[in-house]
Amino acid sequence: MIPPSFEYHAPRSIGEALSLLASLGGDAKLLAGGHSLLPMMKLRFAQPEHLIDLARIPDLRGVREEGTSLLIGAMTTEAELLASPLVRNKVPLLAEGAASIADPQVRSRGTVGGDLSHGDPGNDHPALMIALDASFVLTGPKGQRTVKADGYFLGLYSTQLAPDEILTQIRIPVPAAGSGWSYQKLKRKTGDFATAATAVQLELKGANVAKVAIALTNVAPTALKARAAEAALTGKPINETSLGEAARLVMSICKPAADQRGDAEYKTAMCGEMTRRALLTAAARAKD
Ligand code: FAD
Secondary structure, eight states: OOOOOOOOESSHHHHHHHHHHHHHHEEEESSSSTHHHHHHHHTTTTSSSSEEEEETOOOOEEEEEEEEEEEEEETOOOHHHHHHHHHHOOOOOHHHHHHSSSSSSHHHBBHHHHHHOOOTTSSSHHHHHHHHTTTTEEETTTTTEESTTTTTTEETTESSHHHHHHHEEEEEEOOOOTOOEEEEEEESSOOOOOOOOEEEEEEEETTTEEEEEEESSSSSSOOEOOOOHHHHHHHBOHHHHHHHHHHHHHHOOOOOOOOTOHHHHHHHHHHHHHHHHHHHHHHHOOOO
């Protein structure tokens, strides 16, 4: 199927893109990699009359370190994240998660900003960003505001992004040296979305968990932060008892929709298992 016809705009700056968005209003959609938007247009779930392509705006690309944070332009592709030594060395959880997304074709066009703006609970970046305590810079006609990843995702295909705003930058505090990480994703085959997945970022003090962040993919209308499991693990060693309790607490907040990947009970159980594996792997990678 081909999408309905639309007018194409290619602004060269964030300011120009914002002006177009303001003047075209609800008839326009921003275009990033197009790997979520174009399938929706082909299915007639979205029928914008204008597409504003963000691809020619240099300020929206690239990864750099500033102070204790990594700053990532929203139009940075998955492939560029994977090729970035800064991402691999400073925030390996993000590299591991990006490598699990779709296939090389999708990763060469799909962008981190598009993945986060789409609000699809099957997308992997929302849980990764929650586990990393990331913030998002949203730029609109009145200037910039910064919002936390935890709280940004409001519901199915719904985020805090206003219709006249662009997600311009992602800010990730670099995790403490020696902290462990893991993204465990169950998928039926390469190129599929997660049946369930868990992101973990963890610090140990001696044998005990000093700090842990746990976030879940595709087991609710939005990515979830597993607060009760995080609290239960803090100060405890990673062993069968604490892993069992963390898995139980994680499963208690799962509300997955049944689909071709499985029923709610199966997905919930798989989320518990992905959480156990992610915690074990992160603890094994952590150095006190
Ligand atoms: P687009 O499709 O261009 O845009 C998506 C939405 O975000 C649109 O509404 C657009 O207007 C809006 N938007 C884009 N950029 C911005 C911005 N900077 N500010 C504000 N709004 C913006 N994703 C996963 O996470 N995991 C997977 O396993 C996975 N598997 C896939 C498998 C296939 C076969 C395909 C086709 C896609 C898959 N995806 C997966 C989705 C893919 O990662 C998309 O690239 C991503 O969801 C959207 O990014 P995009 O750059 O393509 O955005």
